Amino acid sequence: MATCASTPSKKRPLGVIPNEFIVPARVQVQRIMPVWMAKMRWLVLRGSKTPILAVYRHVSASVKDENPIRVMLLGADTSIRAAGEKSIVIVSSRVRRNDSWTLGFQTSSQRRRMYELLKMWIQLSAFLQSLANFESISKSHNSIVYRCHDRVENQRFYALKRVNRVKCWNEVEITERLANLEPLQPYLARYLFMFEDAKDNSVTIAMKFYNGGTLSDQIREFGPVSESTARTVMASLCLALYLLHQNNILHLDVKPGNIVFDSDSSRGFRNLKLLDFGSSMFMTEERPANTAGTYGCMAPERFDGRCGPEADVYGAGVVLYHMLVGEIPFTGNDGYQIMAKNMQGDVHFDHPRWRHVSVPLRHLAERMLAKDPDERITFAEILKLTWLFQTQSKQDLHTESPPFEGHLMQSTPFAFFA
Known part of the structure; x- marks a missing residue:
């Protein structure tokens, strides 16, 4: 079984908009001289809700050590366009009416990079200001x-x-x-x-x-769900976690509180969304142990620092148990009691509600919540259970368009920051 933890890397993930960006460029602020006469300056872009584009004569150890010679505030009213192979024209009225700058770069790749970055910054500021x-x-x-x-x-x-x-x-x-x-x-x-x-x-x-709240919220308000609903949720959840594992990512905090549904109905259980990757990790043999998660929903081996795909199977089993019974397998008067029971890992199926659960669904819950991770069913095996998909096909579990559609994180190549 893999051992893993959340050791941070030194490199910024490619999709994160940096707080500050510095690049050299020739800046023509007014139409009183041709661009080729403009001197090379340093452009500094910083901020998020109200980003500032500033021009400096030099770049010292910190640009705070000197005053900018020109400043432009970016926002929803800012426009930007490419002007030839190596130039950008940017216009904003937040400081001066129709303040227009022409930015000339040494290479076309620099121009493309700055153009995309400015576009992203403008979109972000417009979003935050709204x-x-x-x-x-x-x-x-x-x-x-x-x-x-x-x-x-x-x-x-x-x-x-x-x-x-x-x-x-x-x-x-x-x-x-x-x-x-x-x-x-x-x-x-x-x-x-x-x-x-x-x-x-x-x-x-x-x-x-x-707005519909989490699966935990819905169970708290309406009680346990039907077997048909439980099968629908488990089919989506297990497929999502299987795909996650195929890409070498462990969630490690699978629980009803981290599941929501994009549905117009207050009790709609289609279009499952898996939230909160705060405990997630990449699968690797080299990272030290980590026990991040939620007491009462964690696989017992997690308390020893061990984690692998089996831990997410256990978490999904907790979700199934909660849906059918109305509570998680491990309860107590306080966090310490819950933790102690969770560490012990003995799941009991003597709750009266289990008498009315079909044999296949109960058997699935037992295999998912096996104390020994080596004895647990795998997601690949679960996805072969034809009875789990009686009401829908794997392709029909989601009907909405995928996330990121029409938004910055889809339209802008993440490799841009590399």
């Missing part, structure tokens, strides 16, 4: 999640998850990786942007907010 009513809905040691809505379309909600740049770097890397995995996109939240904030050393992940 949001209102930020409300904290979740907080942990390393992250905080805000809910907000569009100022004009106030029924369009978004979630902004701000994570510690150092402690949660693995989550950022994995989110960037997921954005490039076409088969997985229907099972993920609709991600919009990832951007750095140097002030609090964080990275913010912006995504669609799903």
